[in-house]
Amino acid sequence: MSVHDDDILDFDFVDDETRxxxxxxxxxxxxxxxxxxxxxxxxxxxxTPQGLTPLLRLAGLVALAILxxxxxxxxxxxxxxxxxxxxxxxxxxxxxxVGNDSAKIGSDLATLLTTPGLAQTELETKxxxxxxxxxxxxxxxxxxxxxGPLTPAHxxxxxxLELRVAGLQGMLDTFRATKDSDDQAAxxxxxxxxxxxxxxxxxxxxxxxxxxxxxxxxxxxxEGLTAPASVFVENSDxxxxxxxxxxxxRVHGASTGGTPSGLHGSSLAYTKVQPANVxxxxxxxxxxxxxxxxxxxxxxTNSGENQEVGVKVNLTIPAQPTAIKKTGTIDVIxxxxxxxxxxxxxxxxxxxxxxxxxxxxxxxxxxxxxGNNTAEYPVVFTLQPS
Numbered sequence: 001m002s003v004h005d006d007d008i009l010d011f012d013f014v015d016d017e018t019r020x021x022x023x024x025x026x027x028x029x030x031x032x033x034x035x036x037x038x039x040x041x042x043x044x045x046x047x048t049p050q051g052l053t054p055l056l057r058l059a060g061l062v063a064l065a066i067l068x069x070x071x072x073x074x075x076x077x078x079x080x081x082x083x084x085x086x087x088x089x090x091x092x093x094x095x096x097x098v099g100n101d102s103a104k105i106g107s108d109l110a111t112l113l114t115t116p117g118l119a120q121t122e123l124e125t126k127x128x129x130x131x132x133x134x135x136x137x138x139x140x141x142x143x144x145x146x147x148g149p150l151t152p153a154h155x156x157x158x159x160x161l162e163l164r165v166a167g168l169q170g171m172l173d174t175f176r177a178t179k180d181s182d183d184q185a186a187x188x189x190x191x192x193x194x195x196x197x198x199x200x201x202x203x204x205x206x207x208x209x210x211x212x213x214x215x216x217x218x219x220x221x222x223e224g225l226t227a228p229a230s231v232f233v234e235n236s237d238x239x240x241x242x243x244x245x246x247x248x249x250r251v252h253g254a255s256t257g258g259t260p261s262g263l264h265g266s267s268l269a270y271t272k273v274q275p276a277n278v279x280x281x282x283x284x285x286x287x288x289x290x291x292x293x294x295x296x297x298x299x300x301t302n303s304g305e306n307q308e309v310g311v312k313v314n315l316t317i318p319a320q321p322t323a324i325k326k327t328g329t330i331d332v333i334x335x336x337x338x339x340x341x342x343x344x345x346x347x348x349x350x351x352x353x354x355x356x357x358x359x360x361x362x363x364x365x366x367x368x369x370x371g372n373n374t375a376e377y378p379v380v381f382t383l384q385p386s
Contacts, residue, residue, distance in 0.1 A: 188245020195239025
C-alpha cells in the first residue's frame with residue numbers, strides 16, 4: 001500500500017466517524033460548545049404545518065357559502081309564502097264577489113215570488129233577467145285563476161252556479177209552458193223540481209267548495225283566510241210543491257184580472273214570551289222577568305183559502321218617552337198554515353210600570369174580516385233577581 005492510499009483511507013475513516021457521531025444541529029445563535037445560556041434545554045417551538053392553513057381557509061369559505069345558501073333559501077321561501085298568501089287572498093276575494101252576487105239573485109227571486117198581485121208577464125221578464133245575471137256569474141267564475149291546490153274546489157263552485165242557472169231557466173220555462181194549463185198541482189210539482197236544483201246548489205257550494213277550500217288551505221299552511229259563503233235559498237219552504245203550486249195559481253189569478261179571488265185572510269194565533277215559553281193573555285196581566293235573551297214569538301195563521309205572501313206583523317210596547325216598535329214579515333204562508341215571527345234585541349223595557357204589548361197582523365189583499373188581526377196584552381216588566 002502506498003502512502004497516497006494510506007492518506008485516502010485515513011480520510012475516509014475520519015469522514016465516516018464524523019457522520020456517525022455528529023450531534024443534532026444546534027439552533028442558530030446558541031453559544032459555542034453546545035451549551036445554552038438559560039441553564040436548561042430550550043423548549044421546542046410549535047409550528048402550523050404548511051399544508052394546514054389553506055385547508056382552514058377553504059373550510060371557512062365553504063361554511064360561509066353554506067350560510068349564504070341557507071339564508072337565500074329562507075328568503076326565497078318567505079317570498080314564496082307571501083306570494084302564495086296573496087294568490088289565495090286574491091282568488092277568494094274574486095270568488096266572494098261572485099258568490100255574493102249570486103246570493104243576491106236568490107234573494108231577488110224570493111222577493112219576486114212573494115210579490116202580491118204578480119202577473120205572468122212581469123214574472124217572465126224578471127225571471128229572464130235573473131237567468132242572464134246568473135249566467136254572467138258563471139262566466140266570471142270561470143275567469144278566476146285559483147291557486148293549484150284549490151282547482152278542484154273551484155270546479156265545484158262553478159258547478160253550484162250552473163245548478164242555479166238550470167233552476168232559474170227551468171222555472172221560467174215551466175211558467176211559460178203552463179201558461180194556459182189548468183193543472184195547478186202538476187205545475188207546482190214541476191216548479192218544485194227546479195227549486196230542488198236551487199237548494200242543491202247551496203249544498204254543493206257549502207260542502208264541495210267552501211268546506212273543501214278551507215280544508216285545502218289548512219293543509220297547505222295558508223292562514224288567516226276564509227272561503228266565502230253563498231246561500232241562494234234562504235227559505236226552503238218557498239220551493240215546496242205545495243208552495244209553488246199556490247204561487248202558480250196566484251200568478252195565474254193576477255194575470256186574468258189582477259183582483260184577488262176566493263177567500264183571503266190572516267189571523268193572530270198567539271203571542272209568547274221566550275225563552276220562558278209563557279203565552280200572553282189579553283185579560284190577565286203577565287209578569288215578564290227581563291233578561292238579555294227575552295223575545296216575543298208571534299204565531300200567525302192563514303185563515304183563508306189562498307196562499308198569502310209578504311204578511312207584515314207589528315209589535316209595539318208603548319214605553320215613555322218613546323214607544324218600542326218592531327216589524328217582521330212572513331214571506332209565504334199557505335192556507336191553514338201557522339207560521340211564527342220572532343222579535344228580539346230590545347232596548348230597555350219600562351220597568352215597574354203597568355203597560356201593554358200590542359201585536360197586529362196587516363190585512364192581506366182581498367181580506368175582509370180583520371177582527372182577529374190584533375191583540376193587546378197587559379204586562380209588567382221586572383228585573384231578574386240577582
